[in-house]
Amino acid sequence: MGVSLSPWQMFLTAEPVVKFVMTLLALGFVTVWVILISKTIELSRLRRRLMAEDKILNASHNMDDAFQHLEDEDYLGHGMILAVKAEQERSRDITADRDGVKERVILHLERIEAAEARALNKGTGILATIGATAPFIGLFGTVWGIMRSFTGIAASHATSLAVVAPGIAEALLATAMGLVAAIPAVIVYNHLSRETMQCRAHVADLTSGLMRIVSRDLSRQALNAPAPVLQLRSAADA
Template sequence: MTPISFSPWDMFLNAGPVVRCVMTLLVAASLLTWTILIAKSVELLRVRLKLHKAEQTLEQANTLDVGEEGTRQSGIAHTLVMAAETERNRSADIPDDHDGLKERIVLHLERLEAAEGRKLMRGTGLLATIGATSPFIGLFGTVWGIMTSFTGIAASKATSLAVVAPGIAEALLATALGLVAAIPAVVIYNHLARQSAACRAQVADLTSLVMRLVSRDLGRMQALTQSGQVVRLGASRDARTVAGE
């Protein structure tokens, strides 16, 4: 009598078509999970490096124009700076509207920041789906396999453990694969969510730095305007004095 092999590969080959499809789906989900981990880890690492470099550039910049020149290769940082410059240029015909300009720039930067946050989390929703559904898919394969085993037992009218055990073991393999796919997916999802949250915090810091440059430029502009008014008032006062004399 040939001994029964309980290796995962042999149990997969001996399983029924439905259980085999379930196992194949779970293995594919597990491979997809690890692929997403590698791809997103590389992406987030590059994003963090760019954000760190852009943060240093904006920290050292004195004006928004200098910040724009230094962040041209920095992705979202350059987008934030260009959005601030665009809004400033569009509002050039509105006199003495510094508070309104700041509010409009903040609203625009908040939208860009939210869009970047969604971009950073792109692809991780699939991990949440795998983590939530894989155990149930595996359980479905197990239930189906046990039903098939019991049907075979009833047809053969044999109730010995040697007859029952292989079918049940093959069915339980589906549940094991479901857990193998689900547990890493949940852990990896939480890991990538923390990494994305750290990147979003860096983007928020960039937004604050951009607004600081905007406020600094507006302060200089206001100081120059007030200085010009003082000169004109002094000149008018001198003209009136001469006329009175």
């Protein structure tokens, strides 16, 4: 009866080190697909929500109007508006310096954008790690398996190909599994990077929409501000 060289049988009969490498690569392969499914659902929902928020901001006439329509705390725009309102409250006594108010509001919104970018990239870094290291991990398993096969040949003084073939096949399977884990990881990482960039662009659109509202509100305040009262001295007082 011939020796079974099915992948599962080769895994079961592999050296402990090679078996550990194969298990590690299999876990990496599963991780890639789990991240792909979870991040795809997360980013698609976020993209739809950000597009809806952007439409609300474009239709809003002032900050109070925007806040009324984005009062749900799940909205990213809700947190942005709270930051804008907090800065406007702190700058209430210096609203005449409109450029200064705008600059401070932009700094707040940039911090929120940076925090959102970190949240969007969460979980994708492991894909880059798997894509970069999986081939070398598989190669290590292959080198170890072939080395053990040749040492076994030397110990048994057998030169038949039938003796060495199973060990070499098991070792080569580790390289194949490394490629199976690495190739999808690279593809998924690039795909999620493009999706993340689209979401970041929508976040930037929110920032732009809020800044337009802030600018309009400041312009209204400047136009509605009472004119300074000029006190004219009479000739008798001169």
